[in-house]
Amino acid sequence: MPNRRPRGYQPRWKTRARTCELLAAVDRVLARYAAQLPLTIRQVWYSLISDGVLVKEERTYKQTVELLGMARRSGRIPWEALRDDTEIRAEPVAYDGPDDFRAGLRQAALDYRLDRQAGQPVRLEIVCETAGMVPQLVAVADLYGVPVYSGSGFNGLPAKRGAALRAAADGHRAVRVFVVWDQSGVHLFSALAEDVTAFAAVDAPGTEVVFERLAVTERQIADYGLPTAPPKVSDRRSFSGTSTTQAEALSPDVLAAVLKAAITSHRDMRVLAALLEREDDERRRLLENLGYDPDVG
Numbered sequence: 001m002p003n004r005r006p007r008g009y010q011p012r013w014k015t016r017a018r019t020c021e022l023l024a025a026v027d028r029v030l031a032r033y034a035a036q037l038p039l040t041i042r043q044v045w046y047s048l049i050s051d052g053v054l055v056k057e058e059r060t061y062k063q064t065v066e067l068l069g070m071a072r073r074s075g076r077i078p079w080e081a082l083r084d085d086t087e088i089r090a091e092p093v094a095y096d097g098p099d100d101f102r103a104g105l106r107q108a109a110l111d112y113r114l115d116r117q118a119g120q121p122v123r124l125e126i127v128c129e130t131a132g133m134v135p136q137l138v139a140v141a142d143l144y145g146v147p148v149y150s151g152s153g154f155n156g157l158p159a160k161r162g163a164a165l166r167a168a169a170d171g172h173r174a175v176r177v178f179v180v181w182d183q184s185g186v187h188l189f190s191a192l193a194e195d196v197t198a199f200a201a202v203d204a205p206g207t208e209v210v211f212e213r214l215a216v217t218e219r220q221i222a223d224y225g226l227p228t229a230p231p232k233v234s235d236r237r238s239f240s241g242t243s244t245t246q247a248e249a250l251s252p253d254v255l256a257a258v259l260k261a262a263i264t265s266h267r268d269m270r271v272l273a274a275l276l277e278r279e280d281d282e283r284r285r286l287l288e289n290l291g292y293d294p295d296v297g
């Protein structure tokens with residue numbers, strides 16, 4: 001039997017009335033969170049649930065996956081609005097010629113930046129369970145020079161040890177790791193904190209490593225009325241609660257505000273402002289040394 005699933009672009013996709021209604025609801029979600037794009041499919045799904053468009057059932061999630069797949073294939077929804085993060089890339093660096101290389105040098109100078117955590121009392125990191133949420137968190141954290149890691153990779157043993165080695169290399173006496181994790185993953189959060197702390201005790205003696213759970217918390221579930229579900233029978237993770245809530249259920253704008261507040265509460269803004277001024281001066285000198293006008297973007 002030939003595979004009848006759609007392949008490639010689908011510009012002739014015909015939608016029924018119900019599908020048009022769902023797409024209009026998706027449009028409203030994407031417009032509402034335009035500042036946090038790209039969203040994950042699960043975030044769109046939870047938003048549709050919160051809006052009363054869908055009910056929280058596995059079948060409606062699968063329906064949303066299919067809908068957004070066809071919407072992108074047909075051009076109805078921009079590809080850039082959603083993020084799946086199932087692809088791992090390893091692309092070689094290459095240039096068209098000397099002029100292209102020179103343009104690359106100019107772009108490197110434009111991208112020049114210092115360690116924006118230098119001089120701060122505590123070094124910050126962020127870990128989130130879902131790789132697709134990384135760009136949203138980066139949009140908030142990048143100004144402050146705070147790195148973001150996905151939990152899928154951070155759970156590996158080398159990554160845990162790597163966090164301890166970073167604590168040692170940075171020379172900070174205090175490191176705080178903000179964690180964005182599903183409610184049912186509380187034991188993974190604890191195991192992550194314990195393992196990194198144990199490695200740091202050897203690799204970064206004298207450095208205090210603290211883990212802080214930002215989302216999703218019991219307080220957030222109550223305050224924002226986040227949808228919950230019983231733990232899956234197949235989920236054998238240790239969890240004392242009677243219901244689960246995924247981090248993606250928290251609205252992207254709320255998550256961004258929570259993260260910004262957490263970061264700024266541990267920043268000396270005068271130190272950061274002085275560093276950004278120095279960064280701009282050095283960037284301008286680099287551009288001038290390459291023969292470019294620093295006032296031309």
